[in-house]
Amino acid sequence: MIERQILARKLVLFARKRLGLGKLDAIYAENVILAYLGEPSPYEGKLDYDPPELPDALYEELEAILSTSGHENPNKEAVAIFGLLTPLPDALDEAFHRLMEEDPFKATEYLLEIGRASGYYAETAIKKNVRWDAKYEDGASSLVVTINLSKPEKSNKDIAAALKEKSLAYPACALCKENLGYEGRGKIPPRGTLRFVSIDLDGGPWYLQYSPYGYFSRHCIAFKDEHSPMKIDGHCFRSLLDFVDAFPRFFIGSNSDLPIVGGSILTHEHFQGGDKELPLFKAKKRKTIANKDGVEVSILDFYDSVLLLEGKDKAAISALAERLLAAWRDHEDEKRHFARISADGTCHQTFTPFASKEGDTYRFYLIFRCNSVSEEHPGGIYHAHEDKWAIKKEGIGLIEAAGLFVLPARLKRQLALLAEGTKKGRAFEDLVKESPDLQEFSACYTALEGGESVEGYVNSVCRAILDDVAVYKNNPADQDAFEAFVKENL
Numbered sequence: 001m002i003e004r005q006i007l008a009r010k011l012v013l014f015a016r017k018r019l020g021l022g023k024l025d026a027i028y029a030e031n032v033i034l035a036y037l038g039e040p041s042p043y044e045g046k047l048d049y050d051p052p053e054l055p056d057a058l059y060e061e062l063e064a065i066l067s068t069s070g071h072e073n074p075n076k077e078a079v080a081i082f083g084l085l086t087p088l089p090d091a092l093d094e095a096f097h098r099l100m101e102e103d104p105f106k107a108t109e110y111l112l113e114i115g116r117a118s119g120y121y122a123e124t125a126i127k128k129n130v131r132w133d134a135k136y137e138d139g140a141s142s143l144v145v146t147i148n149l150s151k152p153e154k155s156n157k158d159i160a161a162a163l164k165e166k167s168l169a170y171p172a173c174a175l176c177k178e179n180l181g182y183e184g185r186g187k188i189p190p191r192g193t194l195r196f197v198s199i200d201l202d203g204g205p206w207y208l209q210y211s212p213y214g215y216f217s218r219h220c221i222a223f224k225d226e227h228s229p230m231k232i233d234g235h236c237f238r239s240l241l242d243f244v245d246a247f248p249r250f251f252i253g254s255n256s257d258l259p260i261v262g263g264s265i266l267t268h269e270h271f272q273g274g275d276k277e278l279p280l281f282k283a284k285k286r287k288t289i290a291n292k293d294g295v296e297v298s299i300l301d302f303y304d305s306v307l308l309l310e311g312k313d314k315a316a317i318s319a320l321a322e323r324l325l326a327a328w329r330d331h332e333d334e335k336r337h338f339a340r341i342s343a344d345g346t347c348h349q350t351f352t353p354f355a356s357k358e359g360d361t362y363r364f365y366l367i368f369r370c371n372s373v374s375e376e377h378p379g380g381i382y383h384a385h386e387d388k389w390a391i392k393k394e395g396i397g398l399i400e401a402a403g404l405f406v407l408p409a410r411l412k413r414q415l416a417l418l419a420e421g422t423k424k425g426r427a428f429e430d431l432v433k434e435s436p437d438l439q440e441f442s443a444c445y446t447a448l449e450g451g452e453s454v455e456g457y458v459n460s461v462c463r464a465i466l467d468d469v470a471v472y473k474n475n476p477a478d479q480d481a482f483e484a485f486v487k488e489n490l
Contacts, residue, residue, distance in 0.1 A: 005043035007061055008033040014051040014058060015085035018117035020095075029084055036081060038069055055082065055119045076183060076190045079119070083192025086118040089180055096197040104247050108208075111197060112218065115210045118193035125150050126214040130412060134459035141283050141302055143462050144404040145455070147411050150213060175223045175268040177207060196223075199246065201239035215399055215406050216274050222252065223270035230257040230266045232350050234322045240271065240355040241314040241362060251276045253354035253365075253398040258347065260371040260380040261469075263397030272398060276356055279403025280306065280365060289483060292490045295320050300365075303466035303474075304401055305482055309364040317364045320490070325351055327489035328368060333481070336471065337372040337381050348372050352398050367401050368471045368482075384465040390414075390440035391461045396469050405462045414438060415454045422448040 012030045015021035021029065030042055052058075059078055066074035087095065092114060099107035115121035130147035171178040174188070177196075184190035196209035205225035213219070222243060236254055243252040252273035255263030285308065286301035295311035297320075307324070309317050328349050332340045339348045354365040370382045377385055384392050392400075392407060399406060418441055421431045428445045432438050438445075447457045467473065472482035 001039070002043065004037040004039050004065055005034070005041070006047060007058075007065060008037060008039065009043045009047050010049050010051075011058060011062070011081065011085060013047070013049055014055065014117075017051045018053070018055075019085055019114065020087055021085055032084055033081055036077065037065060053116075054123060055117060056124050059119055079190040079192040080183070081192075082118050083181060086193050086195060087114065089195060092195050093197045100246075105249050107197075108218070108220070108247060108250075111195070111208070112210050114195055115193075115212075118195070120193040120195065120212055121210050121214060122150065122212055123214070132455055134455075134462060136459070136463065140463070141279055141403065143279055143459070143466075144216075145407065145458055145462055146215065146405065147407045147409065148213065148215065149409045149412065172227045173265065173268045175221070175265060175270050176227050177225065199243075201242045202235050204239075206239070211272070216404055217277055218250065218274040220250065220273050221270055222273065223268060227268050230255060230262060230269050232257045232325065232353065234318060236269075237318040237321045237353060237364070238314075240353060241318060241364070243271065243273065244355045244357040244362065245314075247273075248357045250274055251278070251281065251354055251356040253352065253402065255397045256350045256352045256369045258350050258369070258371045260373075260383050260395060261350070261352070261369040262371075263395055278399070280304075280354070281356065281402075286479075287483065289486055290490055292320060297486065297490065299479070299482060299486070302403070303463065303470060305368040305470050305472040307366045307368070307486060309362075309366070311362060312360050314362050317362055321351075321353065321364060321366060324366065324486070324489055327485075331485065336370075336478075336481075337374060338370060338471070339372060352401050354398070354402065367398075369401075369469075370471045382469055382471055385468050387443065388461050388465050388468070390444065391458060392465055396465065401466070401469060403466070405465075407458070410437070411458075414441065415444075415458070418445055418448055419454050421445070 008030050011033055012021065012026045015029065016026055034040070034042060062078045062081060063074040066077050071077045096107050096111055099110055112121065116123050129149055132145055134143040134145050136142070171182060179191045179194055182191040194209070196207040199206050199208050199222065201222070206222050207225065208220060208222050211219040211221050232254065240252050240254065244250065250273045252271050254271050257266065259266065280302060283300045283302040283306070285298040288296060288298040290297050293316045294313050295309050295316050298308045298310070300306040300308050309320060311317055328351065329347055330340050331338050331349060341347050349370050352367040352369055356363045372381050373379070374381050377383070379386060384396060391411065392405065414435070414437065417431060417435055417438060422445060428442060431445070444457055448454065472478040
């Protein structure tokens with residue numbers, strides 16, 4: 001049928017313009033696509049077609065035709081076809097490293113553009129996410145709030161269970177290099193358009209890709225070649241500093257290596273980075289404590305308990321961070337539920353580290369984390385407390401700890417129902433009868449009923465969550481204890 005022949009030609013023309021498909025490769029690709037579509041020969045006429053920037057319309061047209069051609073999973077087949085049109089992994093890696101010699105930013109922009117054009121980086125879907133700046137009248141640091149409409153929500157129990165599981169699946173996790181070209185299964189999406197490039201961090205092989213979810217500008221992921229668990233240690237610190245040497249425009253950070261405080265994936269060592277736009281990087285210094293081995297040590301004026309190490313000697317910064325980490329892991333304070341490493345090696349204290357670079361000066365951020373629990377807070381003393389779980393129940397990973405909240409998609413519907421209900425003067429109990437998942441939103445309903453805006457309420461909850469996360473609270477006694485710990489262990 002002619003519409004299938006035309007679609008095959010449009011796909012090839014798009015790939016020629018947006019994905020760098022070569023002349024001979026275009027002939028090959030068009031014939032393969034025609035076979036997918038059940039056509040024996042190509043379109044013979046002249047096609048007046050100006051390829052768009054993004055592939056969304058082509059995906060829709062391709063899936064519609066595949067669904068009428070007897071294909072059981074049109075989306076999987078469409079991704080496979082776009083994978084055929086996308087530069088092969090080795091060719092893309094070679095092109096990336098050629099650009100690295102010229103300008104690292106050109107290299108990373110090339111990788112991003114391939115992700116956009118192949119559909120792996122879902123720009124159209126990302127633009128539908130809800131986002132706003134959370135500003136506070138008392139002059140406290142602004143936060144950023146997003147409701148991500150494509151991100152699945154995970155509980156701390158899900159994350160901890162995944163760490164203990166012995167994976168029998170292939171690939172072992174969503175970050176493994178073996179995902180290249182994987183067809184997908186169950187809840188695992190097809191990875192035909194996944195592309196990443198090789199980088200070296202602390203003398204070992206890593207890879208760099210862009211996140212398909214794009215929580216912030218140029219949100220990228222660096223992941224280790226080996227499928228091994230997250231680990232905060234000297235290797236982690238040196239790797240972060242190596243990354244900002246290679247890509248000075250970006251920041252890079254690591255989730256912690258413990259359940260509750262460790263983000264969503266603990267089974268594969270990885271970092272996340274991008275443009276330096278997270279609120280943490282705009283925070284001012286609360287107090288400069290010392291200058292140790294050429295490294296200035298300051299406590300930041302932020303919600304979490306954050307130490308900033310600044311200097312030009314990355315070896316000195318890494319060594320100081322290691323010394324502080326060892327002390328923090330072994331620090332005991334019964335009043336604050338800090339516990340030393342137990343005889344069986346169980347650890348409850350760690351860091352969420354970040355690195356950035358301005359000129360020849362490194363900035364290394366250490367967010368102090370603790371995953372202790374109590375009878376009052378079985379989900380984590382320094383996690384979002386239970387009264388805030390309606391808004392955010394997942395672990396507070398590096399992105400939230402740095403002031404950008406990624407909230408679950410369900411909130412768009414739930415908050416709209418609550419706002420409409422209070423506007424119409426409806427009773428909370430009636431709203432819950434119609435939508436039982438609003439049961440946990442009584443505090444939100446009361447605030448909205450009292451005249452608070454939806455955004456204002458969510459802003460206050462996000463701020464309170466980071467206050468929960470802080471191991472040293474913003475009061476004189478805790479700040480004195482924080483400063484004393486740092487001074488004692490420099």
